Structures are given as structure tokens and as C-alpha cells.
Amino acid sequence: xxxxxxxxxxxxxxxxxxxxxxxxxxxxxxxxxxxxxxxxxxxxxxxxxxxxxxxxxxxxxxxxxxxxxxxxxxxxxxxxxxxxxxxxxxxxxxxxxxxxxxxxxxxxxxxxxxxxxxxxxxxxxxxxxxxxxxxxxxxxxxxxxxxxxxxxxxxxxxxxxxxxxxxxxxxxxxxxxxxxxxxxxxxxxxxxxxxxxxxxxxxxxxxxxxxxxxxxxxxxxxxxxx
Numbered sequence: 518x519x520x521x522x523x524x525x526x527x528x529x530x531x532x533x534x535x536x537x538x539x540x541x542x543x544x545x546x547x548x549x550x551x552x553x554x555x556x557x558x559x560x561x562x563x564x565x566x567x568x569x570x571x572x573x574x575x576x577x578x579x580x581x582x583x584x585x586x587x588x589x590x591x592x593x594x595x596x597x598x599x600x601x602x603x604x605x606x607x608x609x610x611x612x613x614x615x616x617x618x619x620x621x622x623x624x625x626x627x628x629x630x631x632x633x634x635x636x637x638x639x640x641x642x643x644x645x646x647x648x649x650x651x652x653x654x655x656x657x658x659x660x661x662x663x664x665x666x667x668x669x670x671x672x673x674x675x676x677x678x679x680x681x682x683x684x685x686x687x688x689x690x691x692x693x694x695x696x697x698x699x700x701x702x703x704x705x706x707x708x709x710x711x712x713x714x715x716x717x718x719x720x721x722x723x724x725x726x727x728x729x730x731x732x733x734x735x736x737x738x739x740x741x742x743x
């Protein structure tokens with residue numbers, strides 16, 4: 518599917534789009550469950566919990582024990598994840614090439630994620646991706662996060678651009694919903710998490726196999742604004 522014309526900047530989601538963070542999240546979640554005397558969960562199951570922030574992931578891991586244990590479980594998870602974050606996570610194929618191509622086209626880049634800043638910034642640094650982004654908006658940077666459009670509109674304002682000129686690349690319904698609410702075009706990667714659902718069911722402008730492919734779509738269309 519072609520992207521809308523006039524793209525001047527790109528916002529990129531973190532978990533499931535830039536980085537495969539599932540191995541680290543699953544390790545932290547199972548360390549938390551073990552500390553609470555609860556059975557472990559498969560990596561695939563934990564992957565279906567990713568997308569609405571850490572508190573939601575923890576709550577879904579706890580299932581029927583959530584109400585009783587959430588207050589105890591969340592600090593445990595955060596402590597374990599602080600240790601695990603970046604240990605096994607890795608960029609998806611085409612991520613670095615795509616970011617480099619966007620930068621070469623003169624597009625401004627922002628990372629927008631529901632992950633808390635204390636995890637986001639060190640992770641981007643560890644994986645040598647921070648250098649690409651002139652702006653990082655985390656899940657606790659503003660009062661609301663995806664699927665609310667506030668994060669995206671904030672980035673548009675900071676870049677001095679209309680929403681229609683700022684492309685969001687993500688992997689989930691949260692990304693598609695936030696983009697539509699903000700009035701931003703959105704491309705979704707065919708990999709990622711999306712809470713276990715098919716990415717082809719999302720309301721997006723394009724589905725791409727990699728960030729490199731997304732950059733090629735933008736470049737081929739000749740729609741970059743100076």
C-alpha cells in the first residue's frame with residue numbers, strides 16, 4: 518500500500534518495532550512469578566501481553582491473582598526488568614538500515630513508546646539506537662500514552678509539523694489507534710507483538726516487512742519535504 522504524500526518526520530515504536538524485547542521481558546516476568554511462588558509462563562504467552570505498558574503486562578501474568586498481588590508484583594518485575602533489559606533484546610532485521618536511510622533523507626526521527634523512561638533511554642543507548650532520535654517520548658513523559666494521541670501530537674508540536682506530515686511506524690493496535698486519532702499516517706510492521714493478533718486486521722496505511730522497506734517506500738514515492 519502506498520504511503521500518503523508529504524512525510525517530513527518519522528516516529529517509531531520501540532517494543533516489537535525497533536527491538537525484540539520479549540526475551541528480556543519474559544525473563545523478568547518469570548523471575549517475578551517465581552518470587553511470588555506462581556507458575557512460569559511461556560515466552561509466547563508473555564509476548565501476547567506486550568503493548569499496553571508494564572503494569573498491564575504484570576497484571577495479565579498474574580491472572581486471577583492480580584488484585585491481591587499487583588502491588589507486590591509490580592515492584593518485583595520492575596527490579597528484575599531493570600537487570601534484564603537489554604541483556605537479550607536485539608534490533609529486528611532492517612532496523613539500523615532503515616533508520617540510517619531515514620536520516621540520510623533528512624527526516625527527523627522520534628521514538629515513541631509506552632515503556633517508562635527509566636527503561637527506554639538506557640535500552641536505546643545499550644543497543645546503539647539513541648543516536649538516531651532527536652526526541653524520545655516514553656510512557657511516563659506525558660499524562661497519557663498510546664492509544665491516546667497525546668504523545669504523537671506532542672512530537673508533531675515539538676517538530677513544528679502538521680500531523681499529516683509525521684509518519685508513525687508501529688506493530689500494534691495501540692499504534693494504529695493513536696495515529697488515526699492524531700491524524701498521522703501509520704505503517705505497521707508485519708512482525709512484532711500486537712497482543713497476538715494479526716497485523717493485517719489493523720487500520721493502517723501500509724504494512725511493511727522492515728524499517729528498511731518503510732524507508733524505501735518513502736524514498737521511492739519522492740515525497741520527502743525539505
